[in-house]
Amino acid sequence: MPNLHSALLILLLAAAACGGLSVLADDDNETFKEAPKFYNSPACPPIPPDDFCSNESINIAMTLDLHYLRGSMAAILSTLQHSSCPENIRFHFISSLPSLHNTILQSFPYLRCHLHIFAPSPVQGLISTSIRQALDSPLNYARNYLPTLLPTCLTKVLYLDSDVILVDDVADLAATPLLGKPLAAPEYCNANFTIYFTPSFWSNPSLSLTFAGRKACYFNTGVMVIDLVRWRVGGYTTRIVEWMELQKRMRIYELGSLPPFLLVFAGEIASVDHRWNQHGLGGDNYRGLCRDLHPGPVSLLHWSGKGKPWARIDSGRPCPLDALWAPYDLLVRENGGIES
Template sequence: MRRKVPEKINIGFGIDKNFGKFAGITITSLAHNNIGHELVVHIIYDELLPEDLEKLLQTEALYRNLTLRFYQIKSTEGMTFVVPPGHITQAMYYRYLFADMLPREITKIIYLDADIICKGDILPLWQTDLQGRVLGAVRDYGEDRSCERIGLKSGRYFNSGVLLMDLEKWRQQKLTQQLFQWLEAVGDTKILWGDQDALNGVIDGEFTELPQIFNGIVINNTTLNEDLDMVIVHYIDYVKPWHIYYVDSNAKALYWEYVKKSLWSALKPVDGQTVETIMMTARLLYRNGKYSESVSYYEALLKYFLKDKYR
């Protein structure tokens, strides 16, 4: 009996040094749930912490179905980065660079954000027919407002956290140049979601719609897909499941399940650095019956405000 040849699936991440470990946790979930496929993960980055690079390479050695390839950005000449205030960073634009930085023989890739857990088989996503379009994506939950804000005629706006990209068409259309030109022309006047706005602004509805199971959006445990019966769970917005103030739920438990499976299993929940997130932590601790810990956060805030007022 002839042995079945594993499907080779190309997957891409674009990260900076702050997201090396989180990409590693996402990659662990991918490898764990796609053991029958050959996963080739392409990581475009500007900088990685040495300890995260070491653990990424160790993760590659752990899974027989996993190969990692690294591409460091040496220059950003000719690139326009519009970075709105908040949790979004310059690294969100690195998803534009796969067509240029990867070998020409790679003609298709699944791009993933690093705040994702893969729960199942991504082969159906990989095999999706793009029907001649440059990319496939899941429509975003607030698309009406986004279409109006950036002036889309199509009325269709997608979330860029999961993309199936035809790199051949991307290269033919010189889409990278178009995107940076759009950003330069628009500036920060309309842009709220960075790379996502520019992709939608240039493509304006000419994308293939993917099923929601491939980008199940969760916002601080207020899930838009309540049963979490998704292949890909995407923790959007600025509050992430690795934050101490992320509300307890099945979505949070799912994330930490894969933290424990990964080489980053010693990861501790990240504390808040702003008044808002410290307040969120205090409230969450109080709701969980941890009253003395909750009080300590309120005391820290009180000292902060009094010092600011009377120094």
């Protein structure tokens, strides 16, 4: 089955270091206040500020998108605020618009980060229209290529969506044992797995047998701990791309970038406690109605779904749980006040 992996290797490797920029560059002219600086506790191992390859550091990958930049700011702030070793966190921002990290640096001038340029053109030819336009953004597929985008000296990375906030120490999540698996995420094995794929998929034995002998467990790709070495050796990007190529020839799923991950990884990942992805707080993909938390403890809240907390707050119709996101909102109001 042909793929565009070779072309992506060439186009996705451009990277620029974060630093020295302070000009706002988003089209909505949003302005954000500067966040406080957070310091390591005495027990944290010392890591030189310019060291991005230390095994002691916590590497976090996030995408930067114009429409989700406000969410990214809140996610960064919550991560640093609840970390015992915030100076040991290294952020790897993936973006097709290099100018977006200017705003990040104005609010977090001390942040230790790299910007990695994601070229969308090869991916655009692989994207099939899904049930929600936001899911069709090429940047939504950047997680497929993290082992190509990130430095080869990195062995593990934590991927986070832009619509999350953490309320516990990210080090606990990053320390998840991978048990020889390429990635770890909270699994949901009681979900109706059939809804993620079309009748054409399930009626074709050569396709539906993909899950034979595997636990058909759903997992959300907005929070993942990834073994970059095992991913590279296993050629998992190529496997994902092959399913996307098949989807262009025959419709086998509807929901954006998630189904290829399920096809490749479902039942083959290490499990993470559900507290680390209380997802679905943005409602469904159609109306974005309010939802409650899942039962049990909470360490990470995730507004996956159509409804985003910043949009609902701005509209004057926030959901009750959006009040948990608001304290991390760095947006400055037009009258000079702080949005939250």
